[in-house]
Amino acid sequence: MVRLYNKKIILSCVTALILTGCSSPKQPVQYKSLAQEVSAIKAEGGFYKVGSTYTALGQRYTPKEDYNYSETGMASWYGSDFHNKRTANGEVYNMYAVTAAHRTLPLPSIVRVTNLENGKSIIARVNDRGPYVKNRIIDLSQKGAELLGYKTKGVTKVKVEIMAKESRALKEAMIASNNKAKATDAAVKYGEVKAVAQNNEPAQEKVNLALREQEIPLQTQNKPADEGTYFVQVGAFSDYQKAKQTADSMQRFGKVTIHEAYLSKDGIYRVRIGAYHSRDEALQILDRVLDYGHADVTIVEG
Numbered sequence: 001m002v003r004l005y006n007k008k009i010i011l012s013c014v015t016a017l018i019l020t021g022c023s024s025p026k027q028p029v030q031y032k033s034l035a036q037e038v039s040a041i042k043a044e045g046g047f048y049k050v051g052s053t054y055t056a057l058g059q060r061y062t063p064k065e066d067y068n069y070s071e072t073g074m075a076s077w078y079g080s081d082f083h084n085k086r087t088a089n090g091e092v093y094n095m096y097a098v099t100a101a102h103r104t105l106p107l108p109s110i111v112r113v114t115n116l117e118n119g120k121s122i123i124a125r126v127n128d129r130g131p132y133v134k135n136r137i138i139d140l141s142q143k144g145a146e147l148l149g150y151k152t153k154g155v156t157k158v159k160v161e162i163m164a165k166e167s168r169a170l171k172e173a174m175i176a177s178n179n180k181a182k183a184t185d186a187a188v189k190y191g192e193v194k195a196v197a198q199n200n201e202p203a204q205e206k207v208n209l210a211l212r213e214q215e216i217p218l219q220t221q222n223k224p225a226d227e228g229t230y231f232v233q234v235g236a237f238s239d240y241q242k243a244k245q246t247a248d249s250m251q252r253f254g255k256v257t258i259h260e261a262y263l264s265k266d267g268i269y270r271v272r273i274g275a276y277h278s279r280d281e282a283l284q285i286l287d288r289v290l291d292y293g294h295a296d297v298t299i300v301e302g
């Protein structure tokens with residue numbers, strides 16, 4: 001990412017603070033109208049851009065206006081190291097606002113980001129370039145990561161979808177002298193968290209029992225593996241539902257099983273990929289899982 005410090009930052013932030021409260025660490029930035037948002041962006045020195053093809057870490061990227069964009073991958077976040085520095089489209093990065101960096105989407109544009117590990121989703125404004133780490137598709141601001149529930153973890157699997165109507169309106173307002181779009185002047189609610197309803201959820205014991213009868217095979221430690229003796233373990237859970245969700249996300253790497261160990265009253269569910277005939281085979285899979293962004297990975301035998 002390219003973020004340049006500018007002496008006008010203090011003046012710009014004061015101007016934007018009057019309009020949006022951009023320096024507040026407690027709440028995401030909210031706007032009363034699209035025109036107010038665009039006025040705040042321009043007051044900071046922000047402008048609309050797509051950009052030409054560029055190279056970062058040896059990889060070429062071609063920005064474009066893609067209003068059908070939808071992608072699943074890993075999200076990371078960035079915070080205080082870049083706070084109050086310039087983003088790729090000239091805005092001042094505010095780690096307490098809900099913004100994002102993307103390699104190719106127009107700047108600014110609007111996306112919905114859904115954390116596929118917990119079902120939470122938020123709306124963010126893309127105003128920066130990056131990330132360039134393998135398999136990561138978006139960098140959210142610190143506040144965005146906090147709202148999506150992965151700030152402490154660092155990375156998570158997400159689905160990123162451009163909001164076409166809102167992004168087009170934002171572009172029109174950005175290039176208009178009056179900061180308005182013909183279609184709408186409605187403000188987007190950045191940082192509003194939406195999540196899968198959890199009302200009337202049955203007791204956890206019933207959930208575990210029901211899920212154990214579904215498609216992922218449950219293999220106990222006393223049952224021999226179909227092949228080999230080495231496994232890549234990607235987590236141990238007391239909650240079968242969480243174990244199953246993890247197992248579902250690991251299907252791309254090979255055969256996944258859930259091993260139950262009766263180490264407590266409720267049991268422990270270990271999610272494993274394999275088995276493999278040698279540790280070297282298991283290590284190759286472990287490396288792929290690590291590249292994907294899953295950190296709690298180890299090789300076990302037996």
